[in-house]
Amino acid sequence: MDAAGNVAQTFGVYWPNLIAQVVLFAIVYWVLKRYAFKPVIAMLEERRRRIEEGQLNAENIKKQLAAAEAKYQExxxxxxxxxxxxxxxVRASGEQLAEQKRQExxxxxxxxSLKAQEAMALERSRVMEEMKRELGRLVVETTTRVTGKVLTPEDHQRIDEETVREMAA
Known part of the structure; x- marks a missing residue:
């Protein structure tokens, strides 16, 4: 121990102080570890855990958002x-309905048009008959005035027939 003692004496090491400092350092280290480092490390560990959870939640939210976007697109x-x-x-139904209404x-x-043609034909026939009767009456009346004689029913009949033949031609 001589060499160690010489080295310690050369550097000015006083063993009782060194031992007291080592013991004091161990006590301070233990107190700091127990009351300072442990809560700080626990707090840092809790923050790290929360950050990891936040990242996992963000990834899950991204996945859910992507799935929701895909579902939205679908x-x-x-x-x-x-x-x-x-x-x-609707377009086909509208076209079909329009065609049906057009056909109707x-x-x-x-x-x-058919009813109008029938009505016109009936009216024409009625007017022609009325015109024939009126024309026959006028011919008979004119003949009576011109000739000055009273016509018999046979004369009336004959004049009416001649008038109708003339009108038909």
Whole structure:
């Protein structure tokens, strides 16, 4: 120990002070470790754990957001497809309904035209008959005035027939 003692004496080491300082250092280290470092390390560990949880939650939220976006796109695509299908159906139904109404209108117009033609034919026949009677009456009356004689029913009949033949020609 001589060499160690010489070295200690050369550097000015006083063993009782050194031992007291080592014991004091151990006590301070133990107190700091127990009452200062342990809570600080626990707090830092808790913060690290919260940060990891936050990162995991952020990743989960990103995954959920991506899934929600994909579902949104799928629903939007389905809705667009359904809307297009409904528009096509409405368009086809509208065209079919328009064609049906057009056919009904054409049929109604043809029916009205036929009825009008029938009515015109009946009216024409009625007017022609009335005109023949009136013309026959006028011819008979004119003949009676011109000839000055009273015509018999046979004369009336004969003049009416001649007038009708002349009008028909």
């Amino acid at each position: 629903i939007l695509s389905k809705a667009n497809t359904e809307a297009q299908r409904l528009l096509d159906e 209108a054409i049929a109604a117009a043809e029916q009205i």
